[in-house]
Amino acid sequence: MTNFPASLLILNGKNAGDELLREAIYMLRNEGVLIHVRVTWEKGDAERYVEEAWRLGVETVIAGGGDGTINEVSTALIQLPGENVPVMGILPLGTANDFATSAGVPDTLDKALKLAIAGNAVAVDIARVNNKTCFINMATGGFGPRITSETPEKLKAALGGVSYLIHGLMRMDTLRPDRCEIRGENFHWQGDALVIGIGNGRQAGGGQQLCPDALINDGLLHLRVFTGDGLLPAIFTTLTQPEDSPNIIDGTSSWFEVSAPHEITFNLDGEPLRGQSFRIEILPNALRCRLPPDCPLLR
Ligand SMILES: Nc1ncnc2c1ncn2[C@@H]1O[C@H](COP(=O)(O)OP(=O)(O)OP(=O)(O)O)[C@@H](O)[C@H]1O
Numbered sequence: 298m299t300n301f302p303a304s305l306l307i308l309n310g311k312n313a314g315d316e317l318l319r320e321a322i323y324m325l326r327n328e329g330v331l332i333h334v335r336v337t338w339e340k341g342d343a344e345r346y347v348e349e350a351w352r353l354g355v356e357t358v359i360a361g362g363g364d365g366t367i368n369e370v371s372t373a374l375i376q377l378p379g380e381n382v383p384v385m386g387i388l389p390l391g392t393a394n395d396f397a398t399s400a401g402v403p404d405t406l407d408k409a410l411k412l413a414i415a416g417n418a419v420a421v422d423i424a425r426v427n428n429k430t431c432f433i434n435m436a437t438g439g440f441g442p443r444i445t446s447e448t449p450e451k452l453k454a455a456l457g458g459v460s461y462l463i464h465g466l467m468r469m470d471t472l473r474p475d476r477c478e479i480r481g482e483n484f485h486w487q488g489d490a491l492v493i494g495i496g497n498g499r500q501a502g503g504g505q506q507l508c509p510d511a512l513i514n515d516g517l518l519h520l521r522v523f524t525g526d527g528l529l530p531a532i533f534t535t536l537t538q539p540e541d542s543p544n545i546i547d548g549t550s551s552w553f554e555v556s557a558p559h560e561i562t563f564n565l566d567g568e569p570l571r572g573q574s575f576r577i578e579i580l581p582n583a584l585r586c587r588l589p590p591d592c593p594l595l596r
Pocket residue numbers: 309310311337338339340341362363364365366367390391392393394395453566567
């Protein structure tokens with residue numbers, strides 16, 4: 298184990314009291330593995346710790362948290378200059394962990410830690426919105442003020458992944474289709490959209506496979522639009538039997554432009570972004586990530 302590359306674990310503060318994790322880290326250190334640990338308190342902390350990791354020269358920065366933590370760590374990593382940019386490892390400790398789950402990252406602490414520290418590093422894509430905000434997993438968009446707001450923290454803490462489903466049902470009444478226009482390479486669609494999913498990865502919202510064919514190293518974004526008149530039964534059929542649904546538009550492109558006469562809220566790996574026009578582009582091979590050898594998201 299002493300030959301394992303040095304790591305810095307960025308632990309989302311929500312998980313700071315995890316005693317099993319503390320034991321696992323001490324055990325690794327006893328075996329000679331160099332692993333620093335930093336704990337976040339709010340947005341922005343992860344970015345500073347990524348810079349520190351880079352200055353320390355560690356080979357791996359481990360994102361210990363959920364999709365939001367992975368988002369912050371990966372976004373900060375792609376901004377680092379030079380050649381010695383650390384690789385990203387993933388320790389799934391969030392509520393939904395959509396990216397980690399769909400990537401096949403083990404959900405047991407020991408296995409996930411081993412993979413994060415010493416797994417095979419693969420170049421993966423990241424998506425950038427309006428030249429600024431990034432997402433590594435998925436952007437989901439919809440109309441209505443509350444549709445993509447984050448599941449309340451208390452509900453998440455009490456119910457875990459199920460809370461997304463419940464919260465989703467609670468806010469169904471706010472779902473309403475609205476006009477929008479979407480362009481991409483060889484792609485143009487205009488109509489009434491209910492939900493828009495643009496994926497680098499495949500699933501969001503605690504297991505909803507919005508872009509089932511997406512790969513994180515194909516240089517492409519996968520688009521799925523749920524169209525229709527906003528009747529709830531339609532979206533349930535659509536989610537359960539997508540192949541039979543007339544309410545689905547699919548597309549792939551290295552970029553998409555979405556514009557609408559009314560405000561859309563996009564949820565980028567769990568963080569909201571509102572606006573009327575979005576340009577989303579893929580940045581191919583933007584960072585390296587330690588993933589399982591049989592990762593279903595790799596081509
Ligand atoms: N100490 C802390 N306490 C509460 N929130 C924190 C803390 N540190 C960072 N955050 C915030 O946590 C959010 C990211 O949480 P993350 O997505 O990792 O977990 P999650 O939402 O529970 O999991 P998932 O997104 O997989 O469902 C960010 O908005 C970040 O600013």
